[in-house]
Each structure stands twice: as C-alpha cells, then as structure tokens.
Amino acid sequence: MVSIIVDYNSKIPIYKQIRNEIIHNIAEGNLQNGDELPSLRSLAGTLQINYHTVNKAYGLMLNDNIIKLFKNKRFVISIPDNDDKSMASIREYAERFIDYATVKGLTKKEIIDIVNNIADQNKVKSVKN
Amino acid sequence: MVSIIVDYNSKIPIYKQIRNEIIHNIAEGNLQNGDELPSLRSLAGTLQINYHTVNKAYGLMLNDNIIKLFKNKRFVISIPDNDDKSMASIREYAERFIDYATVKGLTKKEIIDIVNNIADQNKVKSVKN
DNA sequence: CATCTGTTATATAAATTATAGAATGTTATA
DNA sequence: TATAACATTCTATAATTTATATAACAGATG
Numbered sequence: 123m124v125s126i127i128v129d130y131n132s133k134i135p136i137y138k139q140i141r142n143e144i145i146h147n148i149a150e151g152n153l154q155n156g157d158e159l160p161s162l163r164s165l166a167g168t169l170q171i172n173y174h175t176v177n178k179a180y181g182l183m184l185n186d187n188i189i190k191l192f193k194n195k196r197f198v199i200s201i202p203d204n205d206d207k208s209m210a211s212i213r214e215y216a217e218r219f220i221d222y223a224t225v226k227g228l229t230k231k232e233i234i235d236i237v238n239n240i241a242d243q244n245k246v247k248s249v250k251n
Numbered sequence: 252m253v254s255i256i257v258d259y260n261s262k263i264p265i266y267k268q269i270r271n272e273i274i275h276n277i278a279e280g281n282l283q284n285g286d287e288l289p290s291l292r293s294l295a296g297t298l299q300i301n302y303h304t305v306n307k308a309y310g311l312m313l314n315d316n317i318i319k320l321f322k323n324k325r326f327v328i329s330i331p332d333n334d335d336k337s338m339a340s341i342r343e344y345a346e347r348f349i350d351y352a353t354v355k356g357l358t359k360k361e362i363i364d365i366v367n368n369i370a371d372q373n374k375v376k377s378v379k380n
Numbered sequence: 381c382a383t384c385t386g387t388t389a390t391a392t393a394a395a396t397t398a399t400a401g402a403a404t405g406t407t408a409t410a
Numbered sequence: 411t412a413t414a415a416c417a418t419t420c421t422a423t424a425a426t427t428t429a430t431a432t433a434a435c436a437g438a439t440g
Contacts, residue, residue, distance in 0.1 A: 236341070
C-alpha cells in the first residue's frame with residue numbers, strides 16, 4: 123500500500139518530504155525495483171501542489187540513483203546493485219543520528235535497539251543477493 | 252580537542268553546520284556538561300561570519316535542551332537527564348538513515364556494523380547513570 | 381489525431397539564510 | 411565606579427531557496 127503523506131506546514135520543504143516518503147515506501151517494500159511512480163502532474167494533483175515541486179523531488183532521486191526515466195516517459199524505481207557513491211551519504215545520515223542520540227544520553231544498547239526496531243519494520247535483506 | 256569546521260559552500264546552512272559540529276564534539280566527548288561555548292562574537296570572529304549566524308545556531312541548541320545561557324553571559328553545555336521530547340527527533344534521524352540504507356541494499360548486519368563503528372568513536376555510555 | 385507525458389523557459393512571490401549596524405542592559409573586573 | 415565584554419533586540423538589506431504559475435515544445439500512447 124503506497125502512501126505519500128506531506129505536511130504542508132512542516133519546516134521540511136515539500137519536495138524533500140516527497141522524496142523521503144517514496145524512499146520510506148521502498149524501504150517498507152511497498153515499492154520495489156521496476157515499479158512506476160505517478161506522473162508529475164498526477165501526483166501534483168493528488169497532493170494539491172504544483173507539478174514543478176514533484177519534478178524537483180524526482181530530480182533528487184534521479185541524482186541519487188534511486189529512480190530512472192524511461193523512454194516511455196515514466197519514472198521507475200531503479201536502484202543499482204553497487205553504488206559506492208551512496209556510502210558516504212549513508213554514513214552522514216548515521217552520524218547525525220548517533221551523535222544526537224549519544225548527546226541525549228542514550229546507551230549503545232538503546233541505540234542498537236532503535237535500529238533493530240526500525241529495521242524490522244523494513245524489508246531489510248538478511249543476506250546479500 | 253574541540254574543533255568546529257564549517258563548509259561555506261555546503262548546501263547545509265552555516266548555522267545548522269555549527270550546531271551539528273558542536274553536537275558532534277559533545278558526542279565525541281570533547282565537550283561535556285558544564286563546558287562553556289565561545290561567545291557569539293568570538294566564534295563569529297574565528298569562523299569569519301556574522302555573530303547573528305552563531306546566535307541562530309546557539310538558538311537551535313537552546314531550543315533543543317542542549318545548552319543553557321547562564322546569567323546572560325555564557326553559553327554552557329547543559330543536557331537534562333530525562334528529555335522525552337527528544338525521543339521523537341532521535342527516531343526521525345534513525346528512520347531517515349535506516350530507510351536510505353535499506354533502499355541502497357544494505358543488510359541489517361551491515362547497518363548495525365555502521366552503527367557500532369560510529370558509536371565506538373563516540374563517548375556512548377555503556378550503562379545508564 | 382488527441383492526449384498524456386517530461387523538458388524547458390520565464391515570471392512572480394514568499395520564506396529562509398546571512399550579513400550589518402545600532403541601541404540597550406547585564407556581568408565581570410580592574 | 412568606570413570600563414570592557416557580553417547577550418538581546420530591533421531594523422535593514424541582499425541573496426538564495428522554495429513554491430507556484432503559465433506557456434511552449436517534443437516524444438510516446440491510444
């Protein structure tokens with residue numbers, strides 16, 4: 123069940139929220155390689171926003187090797203197997219989270235528990251392909 | 252060894268970078284409860300930026316219960332023991348990281364390894380106070 | 381062909397980010 | 411007490427980012 127929810131009053135720009143929501147749907151297994159995304163205009167209509175805002179969100183994911191644009195003008199989830207470029211981003215996300223949790227006094231066990239808890243809700247592979 | 256490094260060309264605003272750097276220093280154990288932060292003007296001078304920008308960074312941390320202002324004079328690291336409000340933020344950071352890592356095909360073990368790796372560089376408590 | 385699609389261009393408006401200066405009041409200290 | 415150092419508040423400005431709006435264009439689809 124794919125759902126894209128945006129908070130129009132959030133401090134996070136809408137186009138970033140859209141990207142986050144789609145990534146979350148992929149992580150949960152609701153979207154996977156080969157699945158088509160809604161067209162710019164249709165998603166814009168659903169969310170009641172301008173389609174350039176959707177285009178900006180898709181642009182982020184194009185640049186991040188998460189989706190591709192096919193000749194038939196459809197955006198499709200397409201994540202390459204080896205994407206070394208992304209490791210730096212992953213570590214940055216991780217550091218931001220762990221630094222903050224550490225500062226707030228969480229123990230290592232508590233941090234790992236949170237990770238396990240969230241990962242278990244995702245379609246995380248248990249082994250490599 | 253406290254170090255605050257900002258990238259003036261980053262897409263991340265300077266005031267957020269300052270906050271991130273200070274949080275990183277606390278997580279690493281280079282700064283701890285009771286330590287004084289540089290004055291607005293002195294840090295602004297060091298970083299060659301306007302002191303209002305530093306003020307905005309400190310404002311984020313005041314709002315986030317990481318520092319306090321003593322007697323209208325000095326900003327001091329001051330992190331309360333129980334701060335339930337922060338748990339939501341911590342989980343948001345965690346979700347962003349784990350979603351992205353999941354999408355990029357990392358296994359649960361690999362994700363935990365990254366967490367362990369980063370946590371070991373921090374002064375993470377092994378047990379609660 | 382008519383429609384839907386993404387692309388590109390231009391334009392506008394609001395909000396955010398960053399800098400700047402000045403006035404004010406507090407604290408510390410010499 | 412006088413001074414310096416400090417944070418606070420206010421106003422102002424400029425650049426950038428965010429979001430919307432409209433239009434024209436070309437490829438794909440039915």
